Structures are given as C-alpha cells and as structure tokens.
Amino acid sequence: MGVFSYGMKYWKKHVPCAALCQFMGFIAIALDLVLPLLGALFVDFILTDKGVGSDGGVFSFLTDGRFGEPQTWRLFFSITIVFAACVVLREIIIYTRNVLFQYNGLCFENEMRDYTYKKLVELDSGTVAAYNTGELLTTMNSDIITFKEMLSRVLQNLGDSFFVLVLSFTLLALNSLWMLIIPAVVGPVLLFVLVRYTRAARRVSQNIRNNNARMNLTVQENINAVRLIRSFANEDVEERKFDAVNTGLRDSYYEQVDVSAKFGLAFNTIRHVAYVSTVAIGAVLVLNGAFLVGIMTACITYVSKIMDHLTQVSNNLYQLQYGLVSGGRIMEFLERKTRIPEPERPQKVSGRPEIELKNVSVTAEGKPLLKHIDLKIPFGKKIGFMGGTGSGKSVLLKSLVRIYDATEGQILINGKDVREYELDDLRNVFAYVFQDVFLFSNTIDANIAFYAPNVDKEEVMRVAELAQAGGFIRSLPQGYETIVGEKGLGLSGGQKQRISIARALLKNAPVLVLDDASSALDVITERKLMRAIKDNYPDRTILIAAHRVSSLADCDEILYMQDGEIIERGTFEELIAQNGRFAEIYRMQAEEGVVDDLHAAFEAGEGSA
Secondary structure (H helix, E strand, O other), X not given: XXXXXXXXXXXXXXXXXXXXXXXXXXXXXXHHHHHHHHHHHHHHHHHOOOOOXXXXXXXXXXXXXXXXXXXXXXXXXHHHHHHHHHHHHHHHHHHHHHHHHHHHHHHXXXXXXXXXXXXXXXXXXXHHHOOOHHHHHHHHOHHHHHHHHHHHHHHHHHHHHHHHHHHHHHHHHHHOHHHHHHHHHHHHHHHHHHHHHHHHHHHHHHHHHHHHHHHHHHHHHHHHOHHHHHHOOOHHHHHHXXXXXXXXXXXXXXXXXXXXXXXXHHXXXXXXXXXXXXXXXXXXXXXXXXXXXXXXXXXXXXXXXHHHHHHHHHHHHHHHHHHHHHHHHHHHHHOOOOOOOOOOOOEOOOOOOOEEEEEEEEEEOOXXXXXXXXXXXXXXXXXEEEEOOOOOHHHHHHHOOOOOOOOEEEEEEOOEEHHHEOHHHHHHOEEEEOOOOOOOOOEHHHHHOOOOOOOOHHHHHHHHHHOOOHHHHHHOOOHHHOEOOHHHOOOOHHHHHHHHHHHHHHHOOOXXXXXXXXXXXXXXXXXXXXXXXXXXXXXXXXXXXXXXXXXXXXXXXXXXXXXXXXXXXXXXXXXXXXXXXXXXXXXXXXXXXXXXXXXXXXXXXXXXX
C-alpha cells in the first residue's frame, strides 16, 4: 500500500470538510480571476471609449447603458461597486476557508498523535528498543505535522493551482487563441524542470528528516546523561559530537537552499520570459486592432497567473515529497506488529494468583535468556532470586507479565497460560519496581500516586513511610509537593528507589515484584523496608531479585540463577548448607562486614531512614 492511500485511511473522515474548503477555494479563485476583466472595463469604458460597440464580455450587463454610459461617473461607480463586492466576498470566503481547513488539519494531527502514542504503548519493549529516541520523537511530532500539512494544505493548494490553470487557459482562449502560444511553448519546458526538481526535493527531504532525528537523539541523550558527562569531565567530547550532528543538519538545509535556489532561478527565468513574450504578442494584437488595451492587460495577468501557479505547483510538489517521506515513516511505525499480541478471546484473572512455570525458555534475537525453568509460586510466598548480571533474573520476572513471551513451555496463573489473559488485567495483578527507576517530572506526591491519581494524601504518606521514604520527603523544602527533575534528577539513587517502592505499594497488587529495587539502600534501611512490607502485606506474593544476601534472608525459597538456568534452590539455611555458589557469595559478603554489621546494628537498634 502506498503512503498516500495509507494516509487516506485516517484522512477519509476529514475529506468532507476538506472538499468543502476546496469548493470554497474554487469560488474565491473564480472571483479573483474576474477582477482583471473588471479592470479591463475601467480601461476600455472609463479611461477611454475604445470599448464602445463591444459587448463587455461576462460583464455585458454593466456596459449596455443601464448602469451608465461610457466615460461617466455613474458607470465608474457601478463598476467600482461590483469590483468591491467581488473583493469583499472573496476575502470572506478565504477567511472562512482558512479557519475551516486549519481546524480540520489540527483535528487530524491530534488523532494521529493519539494513534502513534497508542501504538507506542502497544508495542513490546524489544520492538520499541529497535528505534532510537530521536527517531521516535521525530515520528510522533514533526512527521505528523508534516504529514498533516501535506493532506490538509498542500493538496488543497495543488487543487487551487490546477483550477487556476484550467480557468486561466479557458479565459485566454475565449479572448484570443494567440495568447495561448506562450503557455503552450513554455509549459513542456517548465514540466521538464519540474520533474527534475521533484526528484531532487525528495532526496533532500529525506536527508533533512534523518538529520533532524539525529539531532533529537543527541540532545535527548545529553540531557539524560548530563551527570555522567560532567563526572567524566567529557564536555569537550560531547560538544564535538553535537557540533558534528549540528553541522550535518545545517549542511542538509544548505543543500535544500541550494536546490531551491537553482530551480527557483530556472522557474523565475521561464516566468519572466513568458511575461515579456506575452506583452510583445499583446502589443502586436493591439496595434493591429485585434485587441483592446484593457483586454490585453487582463490576458497578460492570466498568463502571469499561469506561470505563477506552475511555479506554485513545483513548490507544493516539493512539500508533497517531504510529506510523503514523513508519511512513510508514520506508516512504517503504525504497521509494526507487537511480539506480545493480545489473545483473541481474553480471559480475566480471578482469585488469588497461583503462579507456575513449566519448562519455560525465552529466546530473544537468537540468544537464549531463560532455559527450561520449572517453578511453582503458591500465593502468599516470598521468593528470592539471585545471580550475576545476565543470569536471567529480570527476564524471568518480566516474563510473568509478558514483557517477554515464553518461546518454549508455559507460564500459568491459576492453571491458565498467561497468553490467554487480557494484558492489562494480567499486569494489574503485579506491582513492579524495576532496576532502572523512572520518575516523572512532577511532584513526589504525584509520582507515588501514579496508579491512583485521586487517592487520599494520607494513603500516599502511609506507603511512603512503609517504603522508608517519609523521613527524607518531610525534610525537603516543599515536602510531598516537591517537584522532582526529569527522571528524578535532584534525588539520590536510594531516594528514587524508595519513591518507586512506595508507588508499587500504593497499587496494592496481589504480587509485588522487586527487581534489584533496593540496591542503592544501605543494609539497615533495606532491612527495615523488607520488615515493613512483610508485616503490612502478609497476604501478598513477594518476588525479590537482588545481589545482596541480606535482601533475601527472609525468603521462603531462594533461587540462584546462572546463564538463564536455576542451578541452586532452597531456603537460606539449605543453600548455606549446600556450600555452593550462594554460600560462596554469603561468605564473601560476610568477609566484607555486611552481614556482621547488619546483625550488630539491629542488636544496637541503629539504622537510618
């Protein structure tokens, strides 16, 4: 399917309004094209008496004597009133049309943003990760605007230009076939230049669009990585990188200017040659008595309009190419298929979720992430996951809510495959705290209340206290109304983690998942946090992935993972007794003083919030 026909799927509901605007444009153009004829009447019937004996053309009713004789004030005012009426009516129509087509285009733009945002939310993480951020921002913002402009404005302008050409050719033919000589000769030359311009314009448009995407990505990365850049004193490197991208964007616009200037020169040269030639032919016809001066000026105006609108066609075709490039990007994005599809007949999760993994393997991009996992998690149990980076802990936890889909085996909740459940309903069963904490540029209160924005302030404060966040929040100048920077800039890693844990606790889901969610907390704060969760949520399933042994000490079962497999499992005591990998890490952390310090601190009643 072509880009244009694809866009019509979304534009078709706006076609009636666009058609009305086009029709109004045709009326305004017709009024504009009769004004030269009224001007001719002024020359031939008011300034001179050369028009006496002629029929006055479409305005013969003005020259038959009923509205005044030639070279009289009465006829002058009659023509002036008709001229003014045409101008006023034309302006009213143009104003109304402009308001309508802008409104129509903005409605379409709003809808397309909605479609692309919903597609972004619908796509799985792997598919979204295939795009860089700059590409996505360009697609969801400037590409939509450009595509909207193509459908709502550029196509109407092309329609206007073609109508002007047809009507101008007709009026010229009605007055003198000789005046069609120049448009007939110049037209093919202009068409040849136009085709070459269109090809160059498409290439330049693609280049500009790609460089804009690179610029968006570079700026976005530098904003997000500002702390990293400063900590490495790497500002010079990033400035050079930005300069290179900025230069590339500038050069692409230079190329656009160069192409536009070269072809603009060609179009203007052709237009001026046509104008001068038309004046010469008109003068010969007037001197030979075949033409009146007024009609000659009108015909010259029509030839000029033909040349002007042929140039306008070229400009609009350039913008059309730009719109097609953007439309192609939008089409490619909207037609992306998620790797995590909704079931045809979605089920609802009912009752307490009993989780079971049967021979589950997950492969992504040809790489095995999980291998033959068998696990039962009865409701209300506290399960710990441990292992090195890349061991598969996070993949296993994310596969429960289909961020990853099992490529082999089954993940069951209450005996049904998770792929049978409606995605939103399935994910509402879980409250996640991910490794990479994300906070919105909003108040702390709003970040905690993300799942339930209208929840009482007391509930926000309650979960913040359980997450050991209440103390530092109260110490902030504006407390819970403190605005956090983008992605939580301005807060420490531990503070961000505690806010995200409070956000998950407020959701009050049956299953709480903490994916290395306390790595930035000191062991005392972490221990108090885990105790508060255990005491206040005794009827919840809690799944914890961690690198510290202290985070998992109270779990009913601990799984040690390596290379996507479970290689050790059991209670804390059982794993120590096995003297395997888990016990080795325990001894290493004990030697570092973590375990001893923990017990000593609690015996002394110390700790910090």
